[in-house]
Amino acid sequence: MSSPFARIALFTALAVVGTPGIACGGEPADPIPSAQASLPSATSCGGGRSFDDSSTHTFDETPIATLDEPWAMTFLPDGTLLVTEKGGDLHHVTTDGEVLDVSGVPEVAYGGQGGFGDVVLHPDFESNRLVYLSWAAPGSVGTRGAAVGRARLDLGPDGSGALVDLEVIWRQAEARGSGHYGHRLAFGPDGLLWISSGDRRKRDPAQDPDSNLGKILRLRDDGGVPDDNPFSARGGAGAEIWSLGHRNPLGIAFDPAGCLWAHEMGPAHGDELNRIRRGANYGWPEVSNGDHYNGDLIPDHDTRPDLQAPAAWWVPAISPAGFVIYDGALFPSWRGDGLIGGLSSRTIVRVRMVGDDARELERFEMGRRIRELEQGPDGSLYILEDGAGGRLVRLRPR
Numbered sequence: 250m251s252s253p254f255a256r257i258a259l260f261t262a263l264a265v266v267g268t269p270g271i272a273c274g275g276e277p278a279d280p281i282p283s284a285q286a287s288l289p290s291a292t293s294c295g296g297g298r299s300f301d302d303s304s305t306h307t308f309d310e311t312p313i314a315t316l317d318e319p320w321a322m323t324f325l326p327d328g329t330l331l332v333t334e335k336g337g338d339l340h341h342v343t344t345d346g347e348v349l350d351v352s353g354v355p356e357v358a359y360g361g362q363g364g365f366g367d368v369v370l371h372p373d374f375e376s377n378r379l380v381y382l383s384w385a386a387p388g389s390v391g392t393r394g395a396a397v398g399r400a401r402l403d404l405g406p407d408g409s410g411a412l413v414d415l416e417v418i419w420r421q422a423e424a425r426g427s428g429h430y431g432h433r434l435a436f437g438p439d440g441l442l443w444i445s446s447g448d449r450r451k452r453d454p455a456q457d458p459d460s461n462l463g464k465i466l467r468l469r470d471d472g473g474v475p476d477d478n479p480f481s482a483r484g485g486a487g488a489e490i491w492s493l494g495h496r497n498p499l500g501i502a503f504d505p506a507g508c509l510w511a512h513e514m515g516p517a518h519g520d521e522l523n524r525i526r527r528g529a530n531y532g533w534p535e536v537s538n539g540d541h542y543n544g545d546l547i548p549d550h551d552t553r554p555d556l557q558a559p560a561a562w563w564v565p566a567i568s569p570a571g572f573v574i575y576d577g578a579l580f581p582s583w584r585g586d587g588l589i590g591g592l593s594s595r596t597i598v599r600v601r602m603v604g605d606d607a608r609e610l611e612r613f614e615m616g617r618r619i620r621e622l623e624q625g626p627d628g629s630l631y632i633l634e635d636g637a638g639g640r641l642v643r644l645r646p647r
């Protein structure tokens with residue numbers, strides 16, 4: 250294993266066509282409507298710190314609960330958690346390790362990479378009790394596609410709960426197979442719902458302006474399309490699109506400046522971290538810094554300066570899954586940094602984002618696949634291990 254610092258390429262000025270740091274949200278080459286981007290300018294992204302940080306950290310691990318193929322979690326205002334399991338269960342979990350059931354979940358198409366996906370809270374959860382969930386849904390014969398729904402969470406006095414009035418608000422284009430759903434969710438500072446939609450292993454739809462596969466999408470909280478989306482005039486699925494050319498994005502998060510970052514699984518290597526700009530094209534499957542699993546070469550990003558190059562990439566792969574941008578008190582030098590779970594790499598990777606650029610600063614060898622991370626109310630880092638018997642574990646500084 251080479252030094253982790255060798256694995257990440259620096260792609261500062263080369264990554265940007267034109268003048269970095271001036272255009273708000275960047276100005277991709279393709280015809281993009283002139284509506285103002287609602288995201289802040291590049292210069293403020295990542296909190297404006299420098300990459301000069303060689304600090305290292307150690308932590309104590311406390312196992313909290315053991316689950317069955319946990320996939321995603323989110324904290325409730327009272328410091329307890331909702332946790333999805335890929336097989337289709339939703340649990341209410343306390344940080345003392347009590348695991349309670351939540352009923353009323355949707356039917357999921359379990360298998361391959363599919364099943365229950367993400368869970369996030371509406372920004373006004375404390376008043377409206379709305380939770381948003383994603384899952385792989387059965388389609389017509391032989392097909393399936395991700396769905397996003399919202400429901401009211403009712404918790405009983407014993408902590409068990411129910412989803413009430415579950416309503417599907419978005420559907421991914423259906424396809425055969427059970428890979429690359431993406432289906433990570435985030436609410437932005439704009440109060441809108443952001444969805445990462447994978448390419449379902451079909452590749453070309455990621456470049457199709459009328460398909461919602463291989464895209465980052467931006468919707469209202471009821472699933473409607475905001476008028477100022479870059480391709481809203483196209484109607485249909487195209488109107489949902491914020492950015493295109495993505496493969497399988499399994500982590501999206503807003504930084505303290507309000508900039509959106511997303512990582513995605515590369516093919517054979519070439520995992521990426523991208524700053525998501527309005528209307529930009531991130532290149533898949535035309536370019537990638539990885540290659541196909543069968544050995545077929547894919548042109549590298551630097552052969553196509555018209556396509557948005559990643560802020561950071563990894564060769565060899567880390568297999569990124571789960572993403573939190575840390576803002577807590579227990580690890581003060583992590584504040585503003587991204588923490589990425591690694592599946593094949595069995596790591597947690599700390600990255601810093603500065604403007605349009607990003608670099609890996611620290612890597613923790615965990616010895617097991619990390620599917621998901623969240624910051625706890627006290628600044629502890631909570632992780633979900635992947636697979637059967639995957640644990641919820643709390644990390645605090647040693």
Ligand SMILES: [Ca+2]
Binds near residue numbers: 322323368621622623
């Ligand atoms: Ca989460």
Ligand SMILES: [Ca+2]
Binds near residue numbers: 521533536537557
């Ligand atoms: Ca790319």
